[in-house]
Amino acid sequence: MRRPLVAGNWKMHGTRASVAELIKGLRQLALPAGVEVAVMPPCLYINQVIQGLDGKSIVVGAQNCAVEPVQGALTGEVAASQLADVGCNLVLVGHSERRLILGESDEVVSRKFAAAQSCGLVPVLCVGETREQREAGKTLEVVGRQLGSVIEELGVGAFAQAVIAYEPVWAIGTGLTASPQQAQEVHAAIRSQLSAENAEVARGVRILYGGSVKAASAADLFGMPDIDGGLVGGASLNADEFGAICRAAGS
């Protein structure tokens, strides 16, 4: 059985004061035992969050890591080894905001995936199509290529210690959630792409849905057979809403 995971991607939000408030709210949540819960604050606040959540079973991840796994001369970047050093467990790679706004290529995403794993972090590989690509009927092709490039570089075995997040770009921050059926179709395609090479890895890997997940939509999404939790943006900035999403993954 795959243990559901709900991860809150705080993106570039927060101040020391608002992060302290959010930590307070998270500490008060009653979280379901069978669900793994994670938050991914901006790098600057990771320490504050790890210390603030001490003793609470919420893991902390980062939103990005450098292509080089260990510390060195790479101005402005943060190495996966440094994230592991401060106590992170997970790191997002290939979020669409980085692919589209910062031009991260599939090759860069694969290098970050490998860097994360080499430091003992679990990479959360984000994939997803734009609205234009969906309207052109290219959803499965685009997602298949994004996933395929990591499989080609690192082998399907790399997904034994990784998470995948399907995040349709048109659903991110728009309030337009993919329907459970739309999401399930893509999740099943992702699992079958992995299964063609290794059925055991495919059965074990968790595939999260992301894109305007709210407490009201979470239960129907998480009820689909290949949706193993959520990657939550905006709604994760509100502890009560985030807690309700986590509870939906446990029911």
Ligand SMILES: O=C(CO)COP(=O)(O)O
């Ligand atoms: O991009 C996302 C999480 O990584 C989704 O963001 P929203 O939940 O704000 O749509």
